[in-house]
Amino acid sequence: MGRRLARPVDIIGVGITKLGLVTETAEIMNMTSRELWTWAAYEAMQDAGITPKEIDALFVGNMVSELSEDQYHLGNILIQWTGMGTGNGAWKSAVRLEGACASSSHAIRQGVFTIAAGMYDIVIAGGVEINNAKIGSKAPGEPRRMTNEERLRCIYCHYDQAWDLPQLSLQDMNLSQWIMAYMKRYGLDIETLYDVLDARISSNNFNGQFNPKAYWNRPLEDAAADAGFSNSREYLRSSEHNPIAHWPLRLWDGPRRCDGAGTVILCAAELSKQFQQKPIHYLGTGNSHGTSLSEKMYTHPMIIESSRQAYEMAGVSPGDIDAVEVYDYLASEYLIPLEDLGYFGRGEVWKALIEGRTTFKGDRPVNLSGGSSAGSAVGSIGVIQTYYLVKQLRGEAGANQIEPVPRIGLAYDCGAARDAVVHIFGR
Amino acid sequence: MIVVQRGMQWFISSGGSEVQPVVNLFYNYLKKENIMGFRCSGCGIILFPPQGLCPNCGSNDFSWIPMSGRGKLMFASVGPHRMMGIQFLQGTVRLEEGSWVSGMVLDESFDLSKPEKILGYNEADINVVMEIIQNPEGAKAVAFRVLR
Numbered sequence: 268m269g270r271r272l273a274r275p276v277d278i279i280g281v282g283i284t285k286l287g288l289v290t291e292t293a294e295i296m297n298m299t300s301r302e303l304w305t306w307a308a309y310e311a312m313q314d315a316g317i318t319p320k321e322i323d324a325l326f327v328g329n330m331v332s333e334l335s336e337d338q339y340h341l342g343n344i345l346i347q348w349t350g351m352g353t354g355n356g357a358w359k360s361a362v363r364l365e366g367a368c369a370s371s372s373h374a375i376r377q378g379v380f381t382i383a384a385g386m387y388d389i390v391i392a393g394g395v396e397i398n399n400a401k402i403g404s405k406a407p408g409e410p411r412r413m414t415n416e417e418r419l420r421c422i423y424c425h426y427d428q429a430w431d432l433p434q435l436s437l438q439d440m441n442l443s444q445w446i447m448a449y450m451k452r453y454g455l456d457i458e459t460l461y462d463v464l465d466a467r468i469s470s471n472n473f474n475g476q477f478n479p480k481a482y483w484n485r486p487l488e489d490a491a492a493d494a495g496f497s498n499s500r501e502y503l504r505s506s507e508h509n510p511i512a513h514w515p516l517r518l519w520d521g522p523r524r525c526d527g528a529g530t531v532i533l534c535a536a537e538l539s540k541q542f543q544q545k546p547i548h549y550l551g552t553g554n555s556h557g558t559s560l561s562e563k564m565y566t567h568p569m570i571i572e573s574s575r576q577a578y579e580m581a582g583v584s585p586g587d588i589d590a591v592e593v594y595d596y597l598a599s600e601y602l603i604p605l606e607d608l609g610y611f612g613r614g615e616v617w618k619a620l621i622e623g624r625t626t627f628k629g630d631r632p633v634n635l636s637g638g639s640s641a642g643s644a645v646g647s648i649g650v651i652q653t654y655y656l657v658k659q660l661r662g663e664a665g666a667n668q669i670e671p672v673p674r675i676g677l678a679y680d681c682g683a684a685r686d687a688v689v690h691i692f693g694r
Numbered sequence: 695m696i697v698v699q700r701g702m703q704w705f706i707s708s709g710g711s712e713v714q715p716v717v718n719l720f721y722n723y724l725k726k727e728n729i730m731g732f733r734c735s736g737c738g739i740i741l742f743p744p745q746g747l748c749p750n751c752g753s754n755d756f757s758w759i760p761m762s763g764r765g766k767l768m769f770a771s772v773g774p775h776r777m778m779g780i781q782f783l784q785g786t787v788r789l790e791e792g793s794w795v796s797g798m799v800l801d802e803s804f805d806l807s808k809p810e811k812i813l814g815y816n817e818a819d820i821n822v823v824m825e826i827i828q829n830p831e832g833a834k835a836v837a838f839r840v841l842r
Contacts, residue, residue, distance in 0.1 A: 419777050429717045430743055433833040435775060436796040440784035444769035447816050457810065513773030514809035560786050560794050564769055 269579020272383040272549075278692065279389075279543035280317070280532035281654045282310025286482035286525045286642035289400050290412045295526065297410060299402055300332060300341065301348045303528035304395040307650075308349045311391065315532040316542050319350035322532070323387035325361035326378045328370030328394035330646035331421045332363075335397040335413070337404065349391065360387075365646075367425040367682030368594060370394055371529065372649030375690065378533045379549055388538055393530030394647035400526065418524075425683045438684050439521075441559040443513040445599035448564030453614045460515060464598050465503045466620035468519050468640055471595070473626045475637015477666035478655070482525040482642030513597075520598040522643035529650035531657070545661045550675070551581030551691040559684035569687045570607035570679070577677070577689040578609075585609030588691075589673030590632045590659055592652035594680045595639050604679050605633065608689070627667040635659055635667055649680035649688060660694045716744050719758075724834035729763060729824050731791065732756040740791040763824040765789040767838060770799055770815035772806065778830040781806050785815070787822055787838050800825060801840040 371394025553576025
């Protein structure tokens with residue numbers, strides 16, 4: 268018998284910003300994390316039909332605000348911007364949580380736990396990230412694009428500074444070992460692997476192109492045509508447009524790093540129908556830390572354990588899951604988690620990709636958001652995954668709605684390939 | 695993390711008169727060409743690199759021991775270290791003492807222009823020996839030299 272939340276929790280509202288670059292993307296141009304968060308928060312409150320006065324606490328996930336905005340203490344700033352701080356006599360609680368790319372997933376979990384524990388009835392949780400621009404007190408509200416070194420520092424600060432970095436141990440290199448171990452385990456030759464990697468990009472792009480808030484939502488064939496290629500396969504095999512990064516992984520096998528925010532309104536289930544006629548139930552969660560190393564590399568105990576916790580709490584099995592969002596920072600973190608989560612059997616994901624089963628039209632849909640191919644706003648990943656799953660479960664996903672409307676969805680987020688978080692949602 | 699020295703032993707402790715830092719000591723050993731790990735006084739497990747409490751028995755009582763330096767390269771990859779501006783080999787190594795570690799692999803015979811050759815280094819049971827290097831930023835590090 269798994270653990271149970273002591274009090275059921277629902278999601279009654281969701282909101283996300285347009286994803287993009289605050290130095291380039293028109294909709295979010297010149298925004299700081301305050302405006303991004305407030306955009307997503309207001310949208311979620313509108314969705315839930317509530318006002319700031321009805322929210323008891325705020326949990327914000329964020330990874331790099333010290334490096335992008337010289338800013339600590341986001342909780343204090345954002346609770347004011349969200350209309351929950353001083354000014355309305357509320358005097359409420361807020362805190363920032365950091366867990367690398369899983370920051371917003373941890374914020375959601377903490378929000379859920381405070382309701383389940385009886386501390387609060389309604390909380391707002393989510394994430395905000397600016398990780399391509401630098402903004403500071405010398406030029407408030409005037410972001411400039413980060414230098415390459417500044418961008419690298421944002422990533423490298425999640426490494427163990429006393430071991431990984433001085434020892435030259437990089438996560439991307441470990442993740443290329445994951446994919447080579449997967450190749451070897453299932454007997455894939457390099458040509459087949461590239462067919463699989465191309466299929467992941469195509470699947471993510473096919474799903475993401477229908478999401479107006481995605482950073483990258485252009486059809487892959489259009490991008491190929493712009494570059495003078497007659498089809499996307501030739502484009503993705505071009506060393507000019509898709510160069511090797513960490514062999515065998517290429518540029519497009521990695522994330523499209525961007526800025527953006529998302530929030531959810533969490534509510535004690537006995538109260539949720541007062542606000543939302545389509546509450547989505549937060550059924551289960553798990554979190555397990557490990558390292559990005561394992562004896563087999565094509566399977567990782569932290570992923571299996573985090574999903575075991577979540578399945579037991581939710582009282583469901585992998586076969587019950589209708590749609591999955593998986594944080595595919597690199598392609599290895601698509602193939603391997605989907606099997607460790609049990610959404611596919613061992614050695615099945617690569618075939619499923621080639622067969623087109625993972626698009627919203629397939630029988631095992633993955634990444635309706637478009638995954639990291641559509642945008643990776645690191646500290647906001649988990650909440651953006653949640654947004655898209657909630658929309659699917661409500662039947663409100665628009666052009667890429669799964670039919671029939673899914674009943675149960677699972678989000679897998681992971682910080683630095685060593686901090687696995689699973690959420691399971693149901694209607 | 696803080697350590698109290700008692701003779702040849704180092705005890706992780708919340709207090710004491712001779713408090714010293716583990717990370718600092720580990721790198722000072724490297725500067726003196728010593729690759730040292732922790733042996734748990736509670737259960738005998740060897741930890742490399744050293745860490746706070748024993749993951750096996752929970753003990754806070756460790757002694758520094760020299761590592762054998764021997765291990766097996768289990769997985770390897772090739773790519774850029776963009777901050778340091780180098781192209782390099784990285785390996786996952788199972789040390790003779792049992793720990794799994796990741797770091798730079800030294801193998802002059804590897805042709806960086808043929809990265810696909812790295813496939814032959816994966817799960818190939820290749821013997822490696824630890825070697826102290828200075829990384830491009832100046833810090834001492836432990837690398838793994840391939841033995842042929």
